[in-house]
Amino acid sequence: MRCRLSRFPLTKAVPLTISRGTTGTVEHLVLELEHDGCTGLGETGGFDTGHRAYSSEALAAELEAILPALEGLEPEPFQAFEPLLQALSPPARCAVDLALHDWWGQRLGQPLWRLWGLDQAAISPTSVTLGLGSEAAVLERLERWWGQLPARRIKLKLGSPEGLDHDRALVGAVAQALERRHQTHGVACELQVDANGGWSLEQALPMLGWLDAQGVVLVEQPLAPLEDPEADCAAFAALELDCPIALVADESCWNLADLVRLAPYVDGVNIKLLKSGGLAEALLMARAAQRLGLGVMLGCYSDSALLNGAAAQLLPLVRWPDLDSHLNLVDDPFTGPVLEGDRLWPAASPGLGVIRARP
Numbered sequence: 001m002r003c004r005l006s007r008f009p010l011t012k013a014v015p016l017t018i019s020r021g022t023t024g025t026v027e028h029l030v031l032e033l034e035h036d037g038c039t040g041l042g043e044t045g046g047f048d049t050g051h052r053a054y055s056s057e058a059l060a061a062e063l064e065a066i067l068p069a070l071e072g073l074e075p076e077p078f079q080a081f082e083p084l085l086q087a088l089s090p091p092a093r094c095a096v097d098l099a100l101h102d103w104w105g106q107r108l109g110q111p112l113w114r115l116w117g118l119d120q121a122a123i124s125p126t127s128v129t130l131g132l133g134s135e136a137a138v139l140e141r142l143e144r145w146w147g148q149l150p151a152r153r154i155k156l157k158l159g160s161p162e163g164l165d166h167d168r169a170l171v172g173a174v175a176q177a178l179e180r181r182h183q184t185h186g187v188a189c190e191l192q193v194d195a196n197g198g199w200s201l202e203q204a205l206p207m208l209g210w211l212d213a214q215g216v217v218l219v220e221q222p223l224a225p226l227e228d229p230e231a232d233c234a235a236f237a238a239l240e241l242d243c244p245i246a247l248v249a250d251e252s253c254w255n256l257a258d259l260v261r262l263a264p265y266v267d268g269v270n271i272k273l274l275k276s277g278g279l280a281e282a283l284l285m286a287r288a289a290q291r292l293g294l295g296v297m298l299g300c301y302s303d304s305a306l307l308n309g310a311a312a313q314l315l316p317l318v319r320w321p322d323l324d325s326h327l328n329l330v331d332d333p334f335t336g337p338v339l340e341g342d343r344l345w346p347a348a349s350p351g352l353g354v355i356r357a358r359p
């Protein structure tokens, strides 16, 4: 198997501010695995959840170190890769997992969603994200999104360093804009919020009922994630009894084990391929969530159409798709997932269905 690792920049059309800071440009990595005339592509890149952080630099070093071992293997069977993959960090593993899945689908001549027997008719609208900022800036961002796609699901970032009053002002302003949209276009919109762990328990408890009264349907990660699994579960348990809207774990939920421990205390989990270490774990998580009666959100970081095209393979299993990062890039080297209205679809072509749009 021939392997190649390269770096590429990704620049956001509109920088995104969340409770932990602002992102404008990032560097991501693409891993190419070539064997028998098929080339599988996998992407990874650095991110920070508050309690765990990975740099693209460190991920590049991790992957470069295993390239000789990868070159000694053939893409099938997958199982032969497990010892190598388990030694990697989740985001480094994601690059290899995606490239192997892409290669496998291409070899079989089918998109992954079809190999998994998933039903495209089950795909829900994707949300678009409004970062933190002034009320005027957030409303301007919303209008810009609506100029790009007729989004019915809006995710508003909260946990502002300026405090709860600013969070409440943003929710009020966006809720009003959605109501105006309903009146003028006859389209009912859904408002979700994501605190990205920016609240304390004392701040979060009164916010939950207030958000419900504003018509907000879902709140993601109100409290900061904790490294100790028991303490992390206890934080969600303290919110769950008083939470009248859907409570979703993101930064706290990386893999199947996290999903199982959090299941009694949340209504859903946000699965992201960089946290799960790729599609193999993400598919397990999405299936397990269904069995446990949890809703699945499928999210992204500053990811290109390669990572989002891979994630899109799982969309039929997802209640709250949130794959909008590649829609906000000016220099995405990849193309794949198809946007129709406010629904994102995985490509019909084999594997991940993602190709290079430009060199």
Ligand SMILES: [Mg+2]
Binding pocket: 194, 196, 220, 221, 250, 251, 270, 299
């Ligand atoms: Mg989130």
